[in-house]
Amino acid sequence: MKIDTDAPPPVxxxxxRSLYAQVLVAIALGIAxxxxxxxxxxxxxxxxxxxxxxxxxxxxxxxFLTVVTGIAGLGHLGDLGRVAGKTFGxxxxxxxxxxxxxLVVANLVQPGAGLHIAPASLDASHVADYAAKAHxxxxxxxxxxxxxxxxxxxxxxxxxxxxxxxxxxxxxALSLSGEVGAPILDLFERLAQVVFRLVAILMKAAPIGAFGxxxxxxxxxxxxxxVNLGGLVACFYLTSLFFVxxxxxxxxxxxxxxxxxxxxxxxxxxxxxxxxxxxxxALPLLLEKMERAGASKPVVGLVxxxxxxFNLDGTNIYMTLAALFIAQACDVDLTLGQQISLLLxxxxxxxxxxxxxxxxxxxxxxxxxxxxxxxxxxxALILGVDRFMSECRSLTxxxxxxxxxxxxxxxxxxxxxxxxxxxxx
Numbered sequence: 001m002k003i004d005t006d007a008p009p010p011v012x013x014x015x016x017r018s019l020y021a022q023v024l025v026a027i028a029l030g031i032a033x034x035x036x037x038x039x040x041x042x043x044x045x046x047x048x049x050x051x052x053x054x055x056x057x058x059x060x061x062x063x064f065l066t067v068v069t070g071i072a073g074l075g076h077l078g079d080l081g082r083v084a085g086k087t088f089g090x091x092x093x094x095x096x097x098x099x100x101x102x103l104v105v106a107n108l109v110q111p112g113a114g115l116h117i118a119p120a121s122l123d124a125s126h127v128a129d130y131a132a133k134a135h136x137x138x139x140x141x142x143x144x145x146x147x148x149x150x151x152x153x154x155x156x157x158x159x160x161x162x163x164x165x166x167x168x169x170x171x172x173a174l175s176l177s178g179e180v181g182a183p184i185l186d187l188f189e190r191l192a193q194v195v196f197r198l199v200a201i202l203m204k205a206a207p208i209g210a211f212g213x214x215x216x217x218x219x220x221x222x223x224x225x226x227v228n229l230g231g232l233v234a235c236f237y238l239t240s241l242f243f244v245x246x247x248x249x250x251x252x253x254x255x256x257x258x259x260x261x262x263x264x265x266x267x268x269x270x271x272x273x274x275x276x277x278x279x280x281x282a283l284p285l286l287l288e289k290m291e292r293a294g295a296s297k298p299v300v301g302l303v304x305x306x307x308x309x310f311n312l313d314g315t316n317i318y319m320t321l322a323a324l325f326i327a328q329a330c331d332v333d334l335t336l337g338q339q340i341s342l343l344l345x346x347x348x349x350x351x352x353x354x355x356x357x358x359x360x361x362x363x364x365x366x367x368x369x370x371x372x373x374x375x376x377x378x379x380a381l382i383l384g385v386d387r388f389m390s391e392c393r394s395l396t397x398x399x400x401x402x403x404x405x406x407x408x409x410x411x412x413x414x415x416x417x418x419x420x421x422x423x424x425x
Contacts, residue, residue: 018268019203019206019207019268019271019272022206022207023206023207023210023268023271023272023275024271026206026208026210026211026214026275027210027211027214027271027274027275029211029215030044030210030211030212030213030214030215030217030218030275031215031218033211033215033218033219034214034215034216034217034218034219034220035218035219035222035223037219038218038219038220038222039219040215040219041215041216041218041219041220042215042216042219042220043216043219044211044212044215044216044219045212045213045216045220046212047208047211047212047213047215047216048209048210048212048213048214048216048275048276049212049213050209050212051205051206051208051209051210051212051213051276051281052209052213052276052278052280052281054202054205054209055202055280055281055283055284056158056280057158058195058198058199058202058284059158059160059163059280059283059284060154060155060156060158060160060163061155061191061195062195062196062199062283062284062287063160063163063164063167063283063287063305064155064163064166064167064170065188065191065192065195066167066192066287066297066300066301066305067164067167067168067171067301067302067305068167068170068171068174068188069171069185069188069189069192069297069301070171070296070297070298070299070300070301070302071167071168071171071172071174071175071298071301071302072171072174072175072181072185072188079298080172080302082412083298083299083302083303083408083412084302086408086411086412087302087303087306087307087404087408088306088310090311090404090407090408091306091307091310091311091404094251094311094313094400094404095310095311095312095313095316095347096347097247098243098313098314098316098317098400099316099317099320099343099346099347100320100343101239101242101243101247101317102239102317102318102319102320102321102324103320103321103324103339103342103343105235105239105321106320106321106323106324106325106328107324107339109235110328111231111232111235111321111325111328112232112324112325112326112327112328112329112330113328113329116329116331118330145159145161145162146161146162146165147162147165148162148166151166154166160305160308160309161309163305164305164306167301196288199284199285199288203272203285206272206275206281209275209276209281210271210272210274210275210276211275213275213276214275217277217387217388220387221385221387221388229381229382229385232321232322232325232382232385233385233388233389235321236317236318236321236322236389236392237392239317239321240314240317240392240393240395240396243313243317243396244259244263244396244399244400245259245260248313248399248400248403251403251407252403252406252407255406255407255410256410256417257406257420257424258424259399259403261424261425262399262402262403262406262424263399264424265289265293265423265424266286266289266398266399266402268285269282269285269286269289269398270282270395270398270399272285273391273394273395273398274391274394274395277387277390277391277394278394279308279394279395279397279398279401280308282398283304283305283308286304286398286401286402287300287301287304289402289423290304290402290405290406292419292423293406293419293420293423293424294406294409294415294416294417294418294420294423295405295406295409295414295415295416296409296412296414296415296416298414299405299408299409299412300405300409303401303404303405303408303409304401304405307400307401307405308401311397311400311401311404312393312397312400313397313399314392314393314394314395314396314397314400315363315393315397316346317393317396318364318389318392318393319346319363319364319367320342320343320346322364322382322389323342323364323367323368323374324339324342325381325382326368326374326375326378326379326381326382327373327374327378329378329381330374330375330378332373332374332375334373334374338373342367342373342374345367346363346367364379365379406420
């Protein structure tokens with residue numbers, strides 16, 4: 001028994017009862033409360049944290065069941081290797097392009113020029129924790145970290161890459177089991193239905209989580225923080241918008257769909273990401289939405305979870321743009337060779353950042369610690385506005401993974417055009 005993605009979409013509830021409207025109102029109320037009663041707003045952080053924990057609680061079983069049933073349904077293991085090859089090829093090209101876009105914009109706009117900040121005058125203690133976490137991130141450590149301690153610990157710990165690793169192995173084993181594995185596959189498909197019902201229940205709390213997270217952000221950091229570094233924030237948002245509308249828009253157009261219609265289709269999930277500053281909060285919904293939009297289950301199960309660690313377009317734009325902002329603000333003149341080195345390091349270090357709040361900042365610290373030309377202490381300059389940029393990073397990452405899913409599905413001949421047209425229409 002499979003999830004019925006062929007069924008017509010349910011009748012739309014009244015606007016005020018839709019997730020979109022409720023999250024939108026919650027965000028507006030959170031901004032107002034954080035601005036006019038900052039102490040109260042800052043104290044509501046547990047609401048946002050609790051909702052994200054609720055979602056993280058269900059992410060591991062959602063990914064496991066989706067990937068296992070998807071791979072087992074492929075039939076031939078050669079198909080898995082082909083889909084994986086196309087997926088990672090796409091990720092590499094788009095991630096590199098995002099890094100280049102950030103680098104080019106930073107050189108053209110120069111958002112940090114004229115600040116003349118002496119690195120010695122910066123208080124590096126505020127970024128010490130991030131730098132310490134970044135120091136622990138090595139490529140060998142990242143690769144060995146994908147392997148869980150036990151088969152069950154991956155799901156228990158909720159690490160996306162570990163769950164994906166176990167799910168792929170289990171799916172392959174199930175696919176090779178023939179008739180013996182058929183009852184298990186049927187059971188997993190039934191479990192997937194129940195788990196997605198649970199996701200729908202948990203999403204009822206989304207407005208509360210968005211309200212608490214937004215109230216905390218504004219109450220803690222204040223709208224005034226945006227004024228001080230408004231140039232950098234505006235530059236990042238506009239660059240990300242350019243990347244989504246122009247570059248991802250061109251990729252979408254070449255694949256036969258409209259990026260604007262895709263954004264409209266995912267508006268509920270995008271608002272949820274905006275409210276919580278975490279693309280993980282909408283991961284289960286994205287899996288379901290992509291299947292409903294016509295992408296086959298195996299492609300969705302492989303592309304979406306891996307994209308959350310390997311296809312972070314927003315994080316990549318942020319890394320090169322923020323690194324050059326710090327260099328310009330501290331009057332560090334980087335040569336073309338040094339900028340290319342920065343890009344190459346960022347290309348590697350960005351692959352370990354999952355789509356969670358603060359991951360981009362930690363990855364930036366990892367990149368700067370390897371490129372000594374730019375002072376890591378300079379990250380203190382952008383710490384105050386990083387939370388605001390985290391929202392944009394998450395939104396861009398989310399849209400990028402949605403586009404990747406449809407593109408890879410089209411390459412594989414696993415995209416139902418009629419479903420896609422109906423969903424986006």
